[in-house]
Structure formats: C-alpha cells, structure tokens
Amino acid sequence: MPATKIPTSAVLQLLHERKALPVFPAIISRLDEALAEQTVNMDRVVAIIAADIMIASRVLKAAGSVRYGMNPPKDLVEAVARLGFTEVRAIAFAVSYTAGFTKPAHIAIHVFWRHAFAAAVAARVLSVWFAQERKQRVCDMATAFLLGLAHDSGVLLLDLLNPEAYGQVIEAVAQGEDSLQAEQRIMGTTHPLISAALMKYWRFSDHMAMAVAAHHYPTRLQPESQALADLVLFAEVIAVRLGYGNGVYQAPSPAMQGVIQQRCEVQSITEEDIMMLSEQVDQQLQAEGWLALADGLG
Ligand SMILES: [Fe+2]
Numbered sequence: 143m144p145a146t147k148i149p150t151s152a153v154l155q156l157l158h159e160r161k162a163l164p165v166f167p168a169i170i171s172r173l174d175e176a177l178a179e180q181t182v183n184m185d186r187v188v189a190i191i192a193a194d195i196m197i198a199s200r201v202l203k204a205a206g207s208v209r210y211g212m213n214p215p216k217d218l219v220e221a222v223a224r225l226g227f228t229e230v231r232a233i234a235f236a237v238s239y240t241a242g243f244t245k246p247a248h249i250a251i252h253v254f255w256r257h258a259f260a261a262a263v264a265a266r267v268l269s270v271w272f273a274q275e276r277k278q279r280v281c282d283m284a285t286a287f288l289l290g291l292a293h294d295s296g297v298l299l300l301d302l303l304n305p306e307a308y309g310q311v312i313e314a315v316a317q318g319e320d321s322l323q324a325e326q327r328i329m330g331t332t333h334p335l336i337s338a339a340l341m342k343y344w345r346f347s348d349h350m351a352m353a354v355a356a357h358h359y360p361t362r363l364q365p366e367s368q369a370l371a372d373l374v375l376f377a378e379v380i381a382v383r384l385g386y387g388n389g390v391y392q393a394p395s396p397a398m399q400g401v402i403q404q405r406c407e408v409q410s411i412t413e414e415d416i417m418m419l420s421e422q423v424d425q426q427l428q429a430e431g432w433l434a435l436a437d438g439l440g
C-alpha cells in the first residue's frame with residue numbers, strides 16, 4: 143500500500159489532534175519564569191533544578207567536568223554558579239525534552255538520543271572552536287547545544303505520525319537511498335523541516351529554526367545564515383564519526399557526503415580539525431554522563 147503524503151504544515155497539527163505532539167517541558171517554563179526576573183534569585187533556580195534528580199545530577203556532572211578543571215562542585219549552588227544560568231537551562235532542557243517523545247516504532251530510542259546528545263555536545267564544542275580558533279562568533283554555547291539536541295526531532299515525529307511509512311523510509315535508506323530523498327518520496331516532507339516546525343511551535347527564534355531546517359543543505363539559506371546551519375551539519379558529522387548514527391543511517395549517503403565536503407571546504411575545516419574536535423566531544427560526552435542518560439532512556 144503506498145504511503146500517504148502529508149504536507150509539512152499539517153504534520154504538527156495532526157500530531158496535536160492525536161494528542162501526540164510533545165509539549166514544551168514544564169520545568170523549562172518554570173526556569174524561564176525565574177530567569178526572567180530582574181534580579182535572578184539563585185535559590186529559586188537551584189530549588190527548581192534540585193526538584194528533578196536527573197537534571198540535578200547532570201548539572202553536577204557538567205560542573206565537575208574537564209571544562210571546569212575537574213574539581214567536583216561542593217553543592218548544586220556552586221555547580222549552577224560555575225555553569226551559569228544559560229548552560230544550566232540548556233542541560234535542564236536536554237533532560238526534560240527527551241521525556242516528551244513517544245518511543246518510535248522502528249528506531250532504537252537510545253541510539254537516537256545518543257546521536258542527539260553527541261550532536262549537542264559537538265555543536266557546543268564547535269561554537270567554542272569557531273570563536274577561539276577562527277575568531278568567528280557563530281552562536282553561544284547554549285544555543286549550539288540546543289540546536290544539536292533538536293536537529294533530528296523530526297525523525298521521531300515522522301515515525302510517530304506514520305510508522306508504516308517511516309519503516310519504508312528506513313528500509314530505503316538501508317538500501318542506499320539518501321534519507322531526505324526517501325522521506326520526501328515516501329512521506330512528502332523531510333525530518334529537518336519537521337524539526338524546525340517543532341522549534342517554531344516552541345517559540346525558538348527563526349534563526350535557530352532555519353539552521354535546523356537547512357542542516358542537510360546549508361546553502362539553501364541566505365549567506366549570512368549559513369554558518370549556523372554549517373555548525374549543525376558539522377555536529378552531525380562528528381556524532382556520526384564517533385559511531386553515533388541517528389538510528390536511520392550509520393554513515394552519510396553519497397549526496398550528503400558531497401554537501402559535507404563542500405561545506406568543509408568553504409569553512410576551511412580539515413580532516414585533522416574534525417578528528418581533534420571529535421576527541422574533545424567524546425571526552426565531554428562521557429564525562430557529563432550523556433551516553434548513560436541516553437542508554438537509560440532505551
Ligand atoms: Fe538530520
């Protein structure tokens with residue numbers, strides 16, 4: 143039976159009608175309220191974090207990691223102070239965001255989250271590297287982290303919307319078809335567009351949603367917006383290089399490989415750069431406990 147094609151604009155609406163659209167994490171709304179105060183109350187922020195053991199432990203781990211000299215913080219207050227509110231929010235977002243998605247029919251969920259966390263850490267490492275080595279400020283660390291985390295959420299949503307059709311996509315990709323091509327052919331839309339639609343629905347900036355929408359084809363954006371989409375693409379490359387494919391593919395298709403090569407040339411990123419950055423990402427992924435978190439979600 144041929145799969146029914148659905149316009150991109152209808153995907154979120156259909157999921158909403160089925161009560162299957164992930165809701166914006168409630169803890170993030172509470173945190174945002176606390177962070178919007180004219181003078182942010184540290185105790186209030188810490189209390190919100192402390193109420194969720196998964197988030198609290200991840201914040202403590204991040205604050206005790208190599209980026210902060212590996213000295214474990216003495217308590218959550220010190221951990222939050224060390225990381226800063228923006229990074230704490232990004233960590234809280236990552237932990238609570240995963241809970242909003244239903245398990246997909248065809249993808250091992252821990253494989254998907256390993257990819258998302260690896261891309262999140264990779265995007266953060268890349269944002270620092272661009273700033274320090276290239277004197278190019280693409281975006282702040284927290285924005286980078288969120289982009290990496292959310293870039294492939296469309297995969298889960300498309301699978302949730304029509305598991306049978308997405309099963310066909312996965313089969314076609316296993317036979318060598320490019321994942322975007324297969325999604326477009328079978329479902330009539332693609333995962334980057336759906337990831338971006340969810341980001342817009344959750345009121346992330348247009349700039350962030352566009353970078354996610356174009357993460358397989360950065361040149362589809364205006365030149366001034368391409369660097370942010372490149373960052374997501376390179377984060378993807380590093381995640382896959384470390385062995386964390388997204389559950390749909392384990393290696394870039396020839397079409398994607400061509401785009402990666404072209405964007406690496408434009409940004410003068412060498413194979414050595416990717417290797418060195420991948421090592422950093424690998425260390426931070428382990429040290430901050432993201433892989434363990436992904437595995438616990440399986
Ligand atoms: Fe993707």
Ligand SMILES: [Fe+2]
Binds near residue numbers: 257293294
């Ligand atoms: Fe990806």
